[in-house]
Amino acid sequence: MQTASPQIRQDARPVIRQLDESAINRIAAGEVVERPASAVKELVENSIDAGATRIDVTIADGGKTLIRVVDDGCGIAGPDLPLALSRHATSKIDGSDLLNIHSFGFRGEALPSLGAVGRLTITSRAGDEGASVHVAGGRMGDVRPAACARGTQVDLADLFYATPARLKFLRTDRAETQAVVDVIRRLAMAEPFVTFILRDATGGDTRTLFRADGETGDMFDALGGRLRAVLGRDFAENALPLDAERDGFHMTGFTALPTYSKGAAVAQYLNVNGRPVRDKMLLGALRAAYMDVMSRDRHPVACLFIDCDPTLVDVNVHPAKSEVRFRDPACVRGLIVSGIRHALAEAGHRSSSTVGHAALGAMAAAPAPTDAPRIYQMDRPSLGPRFTAASMTFQSGFAEQPSARIEPEPEAGAAPEPQHLPLGAARAQLHENYILSQTEAGLVIVDAHAAHERLVYERLKAQMADSGVAAQALLIPEIVDLTPTESALLLESADDLSRLGLVIEPFGGSAIAVRETPAILGTVDARRLVLDVLDTLQDGGDTAPLQARIDAILSRVACHGSVRTGRRMSGPEMNALLREMEATPLSGQCNHGRPTSITLSMADIDRLFGRT
Template sequence: MPIRQLPEQLINQIAAGEVIERPASVVKELVENAIDAGATRIEVELDGGGVKLVRIRDDGGGIAPDELPLALTRHATSKIGSLEDLESVQSMGFRGEALPSIASVSQFRIISRRRDDAHASMIEADNGRLSDVRPAQHPPGTTVEMRELFFNVPARRKFLKTERTELSHIEDQLRAMALARPEVGLHLKHAGRDLLRLSRAESIAERVDALLGESFLEQSLSIEHHVAGLSLHGFVGLPTAARSSADRQYFFVNRRLVKDRVIAHAVKQAYADVLFHGRYPTFVLFLDLDPTAVDVNVHPAKAEVRFREQRMVHDFLFRSLHEALAQTRAGQVSTQANTSMLDRFGPAPVQSQLRVQDSLQGFAALYGERAPAALLTNAPGISADRRQFDSLFSAEPHSAPAAIPLPVGSAHDVSTPVAEPDVPPLGYALGQLHGVYLLAQNTHGLVLVDIHAAHERITYERMKSERACGTLPAQQLLVPIALTLSSRDVDAAEQHADELLQLGIEISRTGIDRLVIKRIPLALAEANVEALLRDVLAEYVEHEKSRKLEEFQNELLATMACHAAIRANRRLSIPELNAILRQMEATERSGQCNHGRPTWVQLSMQDLDRLFLRGR
């Protein structure tokens, strides 16, 4: 078959296959154009789930009449004009493919008017064929109308889902875009019915509250970090607010919603110690960095990005989220939210929002002068009263449950009136319930603690802290383990040999695709070191960093902590119960056990009054 030039219409339809996947893609591209035009209010009208009609009206700057035909020409754009512009693009759109792609697979119309124009102008496209530009009536701004998507590409139209499904994709897309642009009002209608009406918001928190509900903010941490030209801000959900699906995960890079494996990996690692299995964290996070440090021209849909300093971005995200979650200690109670405790499904404790300051220990060591020293502070350590803590192990359990008398007149006697400022966050112990739960009284009401889960987290964090303070004990192998790997994996092992050595693994390269393991940590003596090292090297190749060894060691420590923790039905004295409460208040991540289960619940006096119908 001879080589020939494809017709322009066919070229546009091929391009539409990459840019326009479904009606949600049309809405995304047209709303992004409205944002780039400086719109402060955008109205989206739909019919048939966006297949029959998508009409988007904005109050932006408008398009000049003589530029309307050019707007429907492939690779025509006002956003960039040179390679330098492309490498530092800040607008949402820039490829000049969306409008001609949409026009080639639908019945299309644009009506636009600039503020100084006497009247509006209109152009239409049917199956890619453009009409003449003619006058029209329209206020300043632009209306783009698309009808009968894929009417001329029946093979593509067959793959569209039901009206309800397509509409839900559009709603999800618009909610995400609205989160990134609180300064823009948004109105969504479908078949004449209002689905979403958002006024302009003063802050991201106000827009999050409007879209995701007040409960999202109540169960989130406010985070704001600025290091080495990277800025991360937004809200990250508490581990106890995790969901069964990943439907509340919004990550924006320079206010562009993206899905990126580097980001996903960093978030997953940050939550590794606190998330219950099968659950997904919630977050609305914004990463801002120099546009030249990120490539958004990866795919026509612009949902993927590539970072120039991939490892630095990964470490920054992981350390920021890791430190934020580490500072969530038990006892951080939000008084304004306590009354909703009994309305919750599940045992999630209500915790206050924290504004987490920069605490990125080790970031400067990795990135030198690029990380300003003024922003690098040490993470808060785990305070420990060892003598009091060790008494928990030495106390012998009673053979049968018995009433535990409160020491009259002692500092921890809750019957003695205590000035509110002097009451610790978790209060003072009242006793035990069936040897499983700790009951305590604080200024807000009743605190319930799962003793085993809380002590498990305390022990686990202490073990990790002790490991971090010294070198890991390792043993020299009498017979080194020989491995045959890909040359890329061996290159990664050689490149990161010093990091592996710090973790207790000594390796040596013996060939292009061969290496030997000479020394391993004692903690891995019974593990499959060969399989573990293969996983570590795979992460080094993909992410330039690996925490597999640390995660594996953490699993061993978690198992040890679980066995060492106080078992059910063990009777403890009041001082011992109070020692657990004080340790919880001082221990990182003490709101959850090592497996992600909650360790404590707060019941306010209002909650208790409602249980007993007091005041009714």
């Protein structure tokens, strides 16, 4: 039985009517202003476009009851204030070219949208006289003279009071405040020469939540200083500079060492032509760049800036302007992946300083055992004849168990040990796995198995890059039925897939035939492999899934072919491993993303023993 739609009246024809300006602005506000942080973003971006060098932001109750933005920009002339509050009125474009955009804002929707859902007051001075106008629920008052400094002050009170249903969807004041802080942090990183101050005036007590003073110098130095102020000293110490270019796209910024990572993707800052964005393709490229140097449950930390001709990227994808579309996404993805991998390779054996700090913290915080009586040095049994220059054993219970091997001192006239090199000279092997190496500045502890695993893996990858991926022919080709679009997309990448050992060819209609698969994968579900590659190609990616599977096999082979835990190594072997680590890219972490070495300075060691 069919029932009439409840949206259609049966007794009369639906009437088409023009919505009034107030309703239109409230609808538009739902797209532009999702929460207080969205309002802060729009207002601060307006200040930046106005050429401000100092921007003060004050919020109360997470921005629900008050958002105030004060800047020292060019200001708005009094007669222009009503026009500025009209929909699609802007000074940033003339409407003739929607691709050649050089400003944050350009749609002319933010101010009228905010005035439609809250109580908005704009006070500004562009010349000798200031003016003010008030808008509440879309109703604009008269423009009045006002005494103010050059620039603009925007006060937004009672956000969403005109659309109370939206208030129910806001989160707690704490969560909304944190969202505002995140917006300011991202904009502060994008504009290092501008001073940003964020204050919270909840309850009448004003406290500073964030402050970043404008930097000086060239752009790269200013960006480094701003990132140190925003992301902290640890990031600055463990970040690698980026500067790469490809086909009209230029990438700069900083990316962290793999061993300096996060448990969630909360510290990935992407900017396109100075605009902070959250783009799925860019985030995927960042993840791919760390593919074989980081565990899957860890996330890289980076601040990337992609600059290009504005006509090569479309920023008019979403009203919030947080998404972009590139004319050549594959080129941008390749630039990010290759640029970051090159920087990581140049870092070589370097591991993040936070690894050593964590080790020191663990040692300092380790509780003393309470289930055994304390033994003082004078009460310990003498090692006696059991101690030699070649080995050391400690008595434990009734059995002697090897714990550490000490390498003999070099004979007189022998070549000096390489303590001046980054990883120093091997002094001992602890528990047949950890190499203790002495440097001029302190001590390095190396996980021999993890380090050798990375070295073998890099050798295997280099061999495969030189000779290609061997392919194995299928006795019976696998026929995969696809749509015409899928088939065309896959065949476009046939040459790239062939170099990875996957050989495909058309098989009538839209089907393809899989003739050969990578030999290193052994017996493989060819159809599933093809569909996995196709999924990534459709998502704007490349042949990464196949390469990732091959790299995973190489990693497994390297793991089985590396130095096993429990194997005793001679002094020359340990030193040879250290020297190879220094010469091998990415040797600061194993194939699974764990650090291969921990560096402790003499100052850190002295601090453990109270010598400072």
